[in-house]
Amino acid sequence: MKNKRLFAVLLTGVMAAGILAGCGSSSDSGSSAKDTSAAATQEATEAATEAATEAAAEAETESADTGEAGMASWKPFAENVELKVPVYDRGVEGVPDVTNNYWTKWVQSNFGDKYNITVTYVPITRSDVMSDYAMLAASDSLPTILSEFDYPKLAQWATDGYLTTFDMDEFKEVAPTFYKAMEDNDLVKYSALDGDTYFCLAQNPYYETNYNWEVFYRKDWLEKIGYDEYPTKWEDRKAMYQKLKDEGICDYPLGGQMCTGLGADQNYAFRDYPQDEETWAVYGNYTIPALGSEWNRRFLQRENEKYSLGFVDPEYYTIDTETAKANFVSGKTLEFGGYISANMDFISAFYENNPDGELAVLVSNDTVDDDGSVPFAFRSNNPFGVMSGFSSQATEDEIKAAWMYMEWLLQDDNLFTMQWGEEGENFNYDDNGLPVSVADYDGDKKQGYSNNKDYWNLVMNIRTAGTIEDVIRQNTPSDVPNAEELTQGVIDNFYAQEKLAEEGYSVKDCLYATSIEAESEYQETLINDYKEFRDKIIMAAPSDFDATYDELSKNFADDGWQEVVDERTAAYENGQTTKLD
Amino acid sequence: MGKNKEETAVQSTLPRENRRSFAKDLKRDWQLYLLLIVPIALVIVFNYASYPGLRMVFYDYKPARGWDGSKFVGLKIIQKVFHDRKFLGSLSTTLVFNLLDLALGFPMPIILALMLNELRVHWFKKVSQTVLYLPHFLSWVIVGSVAYAMFRPNTGLVNMILVNAGWIDSGIPFLTEKWHWAVTYLLIYVWQTMGWGTIIYLAAITSINGELYEAAMIDGANRWQRMTNITLPGIRGTVVTMLIMNLGKIMGSNYERLDSLQNTQVRDFSYQLAIYIYEKGLQGAKFSEATVVGLFQSVIGLIMVIIADRIAKKLGEEGLL
Numbered sequence: 001m002k003n004k005r006l007f008a009v010l011l012t013g014v015m016a017a018g019i020l021a022g023c024g025s026s027s028d029s030g031s032s033a034k035d036t037s038a039a040a041t042q043e044a045t046e047a048a049t050e051a052a053t054e055a056a057a058e059a060e061t062e063s064a065d066t067g068e069a070g071m072a073s074w075k076p077f078a079e080n081v082e083l084k085v086p087v088y089d090r091g092v093e094g095v096p097d098v099t100n101n102y103w104t105k106w107v108q109s110n111f112g113d114k115y116n117i118t119v120t121y122v123p124i125t126r127s128d129v130m131s132d133y134a135m136l137a138a139s140d141s142l143p144t145i146l147s148e149f150d151y152p153k154l155a156q157w158a159t160d161g162y163l164t165t166f167d168m169d170e171f172k173e174v175a176p177t178f179y180k181a182m183e184d185n186d187l188v189k190y191s192a193l194d195g196d197t198y199f200c201l202a203q204n205p206y207y208e209t210n211y212n213w214e215v216f217y218r219k220d221w222l223e224k225i226g227y228d229e230y231p232t233k234w235e236d237r238k239a240m241y242q243k244l245k246d247e248g249i250c251d252y253p254l255g256g257q258m259c260t261g262l263g264a265d266q267n268y269a270f271r272d273y274p275q276d277e278e279t280w281a282v283y284g285n286y287t288i289p290a291l292g293s294e295w296n297r298r299f300l301q302r303e304n305e306k307y308s309l310g311f312v313d314p315e316y317y318t319i320d321t322e323t324a325k326a327n328f329v330s331g332k333t334l335e336f337g338g339y340i341s342a343n344m345d346f347i348s349a350f351y352e353n354n355p356d357g358e359l360a361v362l363v364s365n366d367t368v369d370d371d372g373s374v375p376f377a378f379r380s381n382n383p384f385g386v387m388s389g390f391s392s393q394a395t396e397d398e399i400k401a402a403w404m405y406m407e408w409l410l411q412d413d414n415l416f417t418m419q420w421g422e423e424g425e426n427f428n429y430d431d432n433g434l435p436v437s438v439a440d441y442d443g444d445k446k447q448g449y450s451n452n453k454d455y456w457n458l459v460m461n462i463r464t465a466g467t468i469e470d471v472i473r474q475n476t477p478s479d480v481p482n483a484e485e486l487t488q489g490v491i492d493n494f495y496a497q498e499k500l501a502e503e504g505y506s507v508k509d510c511l512y513a514t515s516i517e518a519e520s521e522y523q524e525t526l527i528n529d530y531k532e533f534r535d536k537i538i539m540a541a542p543s544d545f546d547a548t549y550d551e552l553s554k555n556f557a558d559d560g561w562q563e564v565v566d567e568r569t570a571a572y573e574n575g576q577t578t579k580l581d
Numbered sequence: 582m583g584k585n586k587e588e589t590a591v592q593s594t595l596p597r598e599n600r601r602s603f604a605k606d607l608k609r610d611w612q613l614y615l616l617l618i619v620p621i622a623l624v625i626v627f628n629y630a631s632y633p634g635l636r637m638v639f640y641d642y643k644p645a646r647g648w649d650g651s652k653f654v655g656l657k658i659i660q661k662v663f664h665d666r667k668f669l670g671s672l673s674t675t676l677v678f679n680l681l682d683l684a685l686g687f688p689m690p691i692i693l694a695l696m697l698n699e700l701r702v703h704w705f706k707k708v709s710q711t712v713l714y715l716p717h718f719l720s721w722v723i724v725g726s727v728a729y730a731m732f733r734p735n736t737g738l739v740n741m742i743l744v745n746a747g748w749i750d751s752g753i754p755f756l757t758e759k760w761h762w763a764v765t766y767l768l769i770y771v772w773q774t775m776g777w778g779t780i781i782y783l784a785a786i787t788s789i790n791g792e793l794y795e796a797a798m799i800d801g802a803n804r805w806q807r808m809t810n811i812t813l814p815g816i817r818g819t820v821v822t823m824l825i826m827n828l829g830k831i832m833g834s835n836y837e838r839l840d841s842l843q844n845t846q847v848r849d850f851s852y853q854l855a856i857y858i859y860e861k862g863l864q865g866a867k868f869s870e871a872t873v874v875g876l877f878q879s880v881i882g883l884i885m886v887i888i889a890d891r892i893a894k895k896l897g898e899e900g901l902l
Contacts, residue, residue, distance in 0.1 A: 134866035138644035160866060161646040258845070315733055317845050318757065392645050524864040525667065535845040559667070 070176040071411070074404060076116040083112070083401040084143035084391075088454040089123035095449050098123050102445045103418065103452055111408050117401045129153065130524075137162050142391040144402045147458055151190075151511050152287045152519055154387045158198045159515045163389035165196040166399065174400060175200075175407035178459065187384050194514050200406065201384035204461040206468060208380045208506050209497035212475070214490055216347065217335040219360035221249050230360075232367040232375055234302070241311045244334065254306055255333030256316030257324035259531045265289045268377040268507050270298035277580045281510040281572040282565055286379060288523055289530045292553035292561065298373070303538045304545050317535045329353055335362065340490060341450055343439045344477050351480050358482060361489025364496040366503055377505040378497065385461025410459040418456045419463045421447050434466045439479060468494060504581075510568075514576040518567045522560025529559050637872040644868060662873045671857040674850060678767070679831050686771050687827055690778030691820060695808055697779060698786050713776025725841025728769060732756045762847040770838065781823065782816055789815035821898045825889040832881040834858075854878060 087098045096102070099121040112119040122143040124132045129148060136142045137160075146157055157163050168191065172179040178200065182188050187201040217230055225243045241253045259265065266286055272295075275284070283290040290296045306312050313319060319327070328336035329349045338346060350359060364376035388406070390399045408414055420427045420435045425445050427435045437451065448454055451463060464471050469491050476487040500506055533552040540548040557565075571577050607614055638659055640651045662668050693713065700706040716724070731738050734752030743749045755765045793811050802810065834855035843851035854874060862871025890900040 130866065131863040134644065134863060134868075137866075138868065140644075142645065156866075157645075161643045161650060315735060315757070318729060318733060521865075524860050528860055532845040532848040539846075 069173045071404075071407060073173075074115060076114065077397055077401070078116075079397075080116050080118055081395075081397045081401045082118045082120060082144075083398060083405055084120050084122050084141075085145055085402075085405065085455075085458075086124045086143045086147055087121045088126040088449070090126045090449050090454075092449055096446055098448060098454065101448065103447065103455060106417075107455070110414070111405065115401070115404060117404070119405065130156075133157065133162065137393075140393055142393045144391050144394045144398045145388050145405075145458065146391060147386045147388040149382075149386055150287060151382070151387060152285075152516075152523070154199060154389055155193055155512070155515050156520045156523075157389060158193050158196075159517065159520055161392055163198050164392040164394070164399070165198055166390060168197050171200065171403055174403040175410075177410050178403075178407050181410065181459075185383065190384060190387075190511065192513065198389050200388045202386045202388070202457060202459050202461055204381055204383060204385040205464055206462070206471075206494075207383050207385075208501045209494055210378055210381065211340075211468075211472065211490060211494035211497060212462065213337060213339050214493060215335050215337040215362040216359045216486075217362055218357060220356065220358040221334060223358075224249065230362050232365060233369050234373075234375070235370070238309065238311075241334075242309070245310065250332060250334060252311060252313040252332075253334040254311045255319075255324055255327050255336070256312040257319045257321055258317050259534060260321070263287075264530075265296070265299055265303075265534060266379050267293075267295040267299035268379050268505075269373050269375050270302070271295050271374075271377065271507070272372075273374060273377070273504055275507070275580060278569070278572055280507075280580055281577045282568045284507065285509045285568075287509075288519065288526050288561070288564060289534070290561075291530055291533060291556040297549055300534060300537050300549065301545060303534075304540065304542060307538050308542050331357065339450075340472075340475050342437045342475055342477060347477050347480055347486075359486065361486055361493055363489055363493045364500060366496075366500055366505065374505050376496070376500060377507065378500065380501065380506040380508045381461075382508065382511075386457045388458055406458055409456060415456060415460060418452050419460075420451070420465075421445055432466070432470075434470055434474070436474060439477070508578070508581065510572075511578045512568070512571050512576060513578075514571050514574075516564065516567045516571060518560060518563035522564060526556065526560055526564070529556055635872065635876055637869050638876060640869055642869045642872075644866070658869045659873050662870050662877075667852070668857060668874065671852050671854050675832065675834050675853040678763075678850070678853060679833065681763075681767055682770055683827055683831070685767055686774055686778075687824065689771050689775040691782055691816075693775055694779040694782035694786065694816075695812060697783060698812065699804060699808070710776070710779070713779065715776070716773040717777035719773070721835070721837035721841045724769060724773060724838075728765070728842060729756060732765060756842065757844060757846050759847045759850045762842075763850050766838075766842055766850075769842070781819060785816040785819040786812055818899055821893045822901055825886055825893060825901045828889040829882040829886040831885050832878040834878070 089098050104119070104121055108119050111117070122136070122141075130153065133142070133146065142162060146154070146162060148154055154163070168179070168188070179188075181203050182191070182201055185203055187203075190201055191197050191199045193199075221244060222228075222230065222240070225240070225247055227240055231237045231240055244250055244253045263286055267290075271284075279293075283293040283295065303312075307314075307316075313327075324333070325336060325338075325346050327333050329346055331354050336346060338344065347359065350357065364378070366374070367376065368374055388402075390402055394402070409418065420437065421441075422445050423429070423435075425438070425443055426441050426447060427437045430436050453463075462471070463474065465474065472490050472494060473487055476490055477483055478487075480486065497506065533556060537545065537548050537552060568577075639653060639655060640648070641654050641658065642648075642651045697706060697710060697713075700709065719727075729737070732740070732753075732755035734740055734754045734757055737752065737755070739755070740749075740752035744752060754761050756762050789812065793815075794807055797807050797811055832854070834853045836855035836859055839851050839853055839856055840859075843856070858871045858874050861867045861874075886901070890902045894900040
């Protein structure tokens with residue numbers, strides 16, 4: 001009986017504690033992963049904290065008065081400061097825990113401990129960035145740094161009060177290397193919104209090309225039906241796709257997959273070059289597909305044709321990216337695109353499944369098609385990589401710690417180590433003295449996704465060592481049957497895209513120096529609308545294409561697109577946009 | 582009130598040691614009261630502690646700015662939501678599908694419980710129950726994945742079998758054409774919930790006095806007659822209670838179910854309140870608008886429960902409240 005009573009008390013206590021665990025102060029709440037990470041680093045930090053506190057007590061605010069700038073002027077904080085850094089959680093198998101691994105600890109011991117800063121990493125779901133940040137903001141647990149590749153997201157965070165403004169001169173004092181890099185790359189002009197400074201911008205070498213994203217196709221299939229290379233003009237392509245079907249090589253050469261939203265349906269191939277600047281400013285930005293614009297209509301008409309000719313899987317709208325990848329790997333489709341890296345899972349898997357198959361890279365050229373379209377025109381990246389802002393919920397010390405972190409990360413030695421890892425384990429030097437990653441390294445020092453990119457992208461968008469050809473060689477698979485040929489294809493495509501850029505076919509999207517409030521208001525609705533409408537348009541009978549397109553464009557406009565257009569037009573007319581090169 | 586007075590009068594006539602006192606009860610059953618703390622804490626934390634947040638409907642609430650930094654806008658957000666074409670569309674779709682869910686999903690557990698009750702082979706009854714309960718334990722994400730694997734027009738297992746057997750020429754768009762989707766969506770719900778729903782009715786059936794059945798059998802009542810004249814009336818109170826509770830969910834909406842079964846071709850029907858709230862509240866970070874819709878759902882649910890309860894009482898049932 002006594003035991004039963006005791007059991008009841010204990011059970012109740014545990015259950016009540018479980019319920020109330022979620023009711024703590026939001027200021028110290030956060031994911032369990034973060035807590036684990038914090039706990040893991042806490043122990044290492046404590047010892048350093050003690051020493052650092054003593055040093056800080058002596059130094060006090062000396063740094064502000066010495067006139068020194070940058071790392072030389074940094075002193076440890078008197079009180080321990082928690083720096084919360086966002087890191088993408090991509091849900092990719094085989095990568096270490098993003099919040100607690102060798103490299104997060106390496107940062108703590110080489111940076112955090114030195115300055116009495118506890119660096120904790122906040123996981124952000126890559127596919128649901130906005131929702132994650134919204135939840136963090138609502139629970140008063142925003143990371144100190146808020147970072148993203150897409151300018152409109154940062155603009156929305158600024159508008160919604162997630163971000164604080166800051167003084168660029170103060171930033172320059174703390175992080176002179178970072179500032180100089182921004183200045184050298186002409187990025188400072190992108191740091192303000194409506195006249196207030198909000199953003200720091202990472203460098204993005206070779207941004208005018210898209211060499212790090214390539215389309216791979218079945219060269220062996222093309223040879224089988226008598227083609228030496230992938231045709232560039234639409235009529236020729238159609239004939240090729242049809243032949244693949246007719247000869248029973250595949251049912252749906254282009255496969256297809258569901259529209260994923262942001263960045264979908266880029267219509268650069270269907271624009272009128274040289275572009276009209278106002279049209280580009282109002283309809284050219286890819287963050288909300290411009291349903292109703294002439295460029296989008298041409299794009300979707302082509303997609304409609306592909307669908308009606310049976311080149312695309314009729315169930316494409318139920319196929320996600322992983323299934324599309326699996327279809328390619330299992331030899332059901334002609335082509336598949338993806339980011340290049342030294343270890344590309346779908347390329348390796350392809351050769352395992354198709355030992356007689358052969359892949360090639362689809363290399364761009366400056367063909368202008370008979371209908372005036374430019375098949376290989378493309379969207380240039382932004383001149384900057386990740387944009388970072390700083391939390392309005394953070395203290396001054398926390399923001400200073402964030403600036404210190406970014407400056408420290410950009411130092412050559414630190415950046416190199418984060419990007420390449422440890423010599424002899426993660427990489428080795430080749431005969432030319434250039435680092436070469438060990439693709440199958442699986443030890444304790446295993447890097448995160450894409451060579452730790454989600455940590456160092458706050459300061460730099462790609463790994464560079466040597467020339468661009470070296471960079472490409474370092475980032476293409478070397479352990480597949482025709483590795484050299486694939487690498488050469490990527491290099492050829494780089495130069496082809498460079499040529500396209502020179503000819504004006506590499507397009508930088510317009511950026512707005514003012515907040516487009518209608519975008520914040522309607523973006524999600526419009527993107528979800530677009531996914532639905534574009535599929536209806538693509539699947540419409542070709543004879544109904546125009547009627548369907550017009551009807552759904554009207555609905556799209558009514559759902560907020562017209563307001564976006566009006567605000568963008570006003571911003572353009574007021575000179576609050578970037579200009580066409 | 583009169584009844585309470587009577588009870589008090591009765592209690593006052595009882596010997597002192599028989600009088601109920603809360604302190605005595607507490608002392609005797611303190612373990613049970615201790616355990617009660619947990620559900621009470623749950624209700625307080627998740628159902629009442631969030632009430633102050635409802636004022637969000639009167640603010641253009643920005644989480645990072647907090648209450649002080651967010652602008653008080655009166656009824657503006659409410660008006661905005663109720664003028665939103667998408668909200669009105671999702672509202673009507675939700676209502677229609679919830680009524681259909683109720684019409685199809687509510688009677689099925691009752692019918693199934695009656696059928697299970699009539700099974701005489703014990704092991705078969707147990708196996709049947711287990712098989713029927715199983716879908717309840719599958720998350721909607723799994724149900725959705727399985728449904729697509731089964732029902733895709735060309736590559737779905739069901740369509741492949743039907744086409745290969747020569748019964749149909751081309752795949753039935755179970756999940757990719759909105760009218761077919763509606764039927765599939767409703768039937769999957771019935772399949773997933775009906776087994777688990779039988780538990781409460783089977784429990785109610787066991788409380789029916791067995792002598793009634795014996796008497797009926799002696800009088801020559803067949804199974805059907807026993808079922809309709811004894812079993813069904815015997816569980817009427819439970820049925821009414823469950824109906825009232827289900828009516829409270831008439832404005833509810835299950836995001837997981839919709840998200841796992843939707844695709845762009847059926848958005849006319851799959852765009853229901855849960856999707857609207859997710860799109861606005863989480864994806865668009867418009868917490869105020871999502872709160873307006875959530876509050877509206879709750880208010881309508883409460884009204885429905887009260888109305889149903891009153892009607893049940895007028896019909897002579899005990900009701901719920």
